[in-house]
Amino acid sequence: MRKNELERFNYGQRVVHWVVALSFLLLMFTGLAFSYPSLTWINTLLGGGAAARVIHPWAGIVFSVGLVFMFFMWVKSMFLNKGDREWLAAIKAYARHDRERIPPAGKYNGGQKIFFWLQILLGIFLLLSGIPLWFPEVYGSGLLVTMRFLHFVLALGAGLFLIIHVYLGTIAYPGTLGAMLWGSVTRGWARLHHPLWYKEKAGH
């Protein structure tokens, strides 16, 4: 929290977010290396393919537990309301940075809320499809093949959404990353990106 800034995420929220984010990155990079032999060097950096094969499922457990915490700490604020639907309808204006046409967002805009639900859903199914892959000898080859498809497609989806999430949270909107690092944002940032939340927070 910086002086003169508005608090956006408290310490606990930031820790949960980064546990989820870092375990996800570990999962993504080891998973990419499992999928593409040309990326095997990533796993070599982590101690070799066999070590990565041990790390990946356990990172998945950390990620899943983190996701449970994330769910309960944010679910109350993530239900879509009428304003969010208007925001989503105007998503093109948002992409074009057309300030006049973007409906005012609350603490989270419609896109962030959708991202939250998608990651929760993908996380659940990644876990469910990952368990048979952890113990292939227990599950038959038929199920294993299906789960390999499913796990791959889900991971691809989560990875694609993450690209957008990281882009928006860093270079696209300067000042945003601070919300997740030291927990606060400038007033100008709040008024521009989350005007309804700004009003509530600044007491206007």
Added chain:
Amino acid sequence: MNLPANNLAIKRISASAEPATPGIREMPEIAKLVDISRCIGCKACEIACKEWNDLKVEPTYNFGSYQSHVDLSPDTWLLMRFNELEIDGNLNWFITKDACLHCEEPGCLYACPAEGAIVQYENGIVDFNQENCIGCQYCVAGCPFDIPRFSKETRRVYKCNMCIDRVEAGLEPACVKTCPTNAIAYGTKDDMLALADQKLTILNNRGFAKAAIYDPEGVGGTHMMYVVPHGDHLPDYGLPEKPVAQQGAMAALAVFKRIGAYMFGAGILATALHYLAVGPESPDSDNGGG
């Protein structure tokens, strides 16, 4: 044994984006032919396998069967399985030489995600290279014959390699060499198929009308084949009737992965282009209001 030494040109490599370099040397496919009707159950082949491959001895115990070990293991690559069964009031012994069949279409290799952890040679041998193995055990599920075994100690998977080091030197596998009744024959696949036909005729003449050759199509044929006296009782030998290698599903997964890679690249490219088009979005002034 008129087989060339140094006969190990590579045919397939697991998870490799590129196919193996095509060779120009003409090298015959080899095969073992196991004639179950000639097996006397002495298990000398099990010992020869352990000795040649320097595999640890595992303590065994009597579990009510003539069989030495309960199951294959990382240290036991060959197990003579004994199944007792009554047919028409007569006790029959169903013996199987349980070890890798060295499939022409190896389910293990297709399932393997680690490049070069499983290779198939032109001569038909399917070999695991533990240095590339990541211990995922997909091959265990991918093998229709339940052959590969995972070692918790080394976190790698092991199985019969057809004594590749002997075959490379022009010798027969250790189990073949040691069998006192010649129940295990070894040679080119063509010769072994011809021999199998002869053995089949002999068995038929001896009254085994249902005798059969086991060289299943679903895995493209195998490089260890069986002649079984009771061809109508395959499951009693522990031999699946229609094993499949799932190469189709694995090829489809490879296509998915290609597409996935392009989508991932396209995602990063799209964000970069978006940034170049509209740039960052910041408040006009950061200290106003309040």
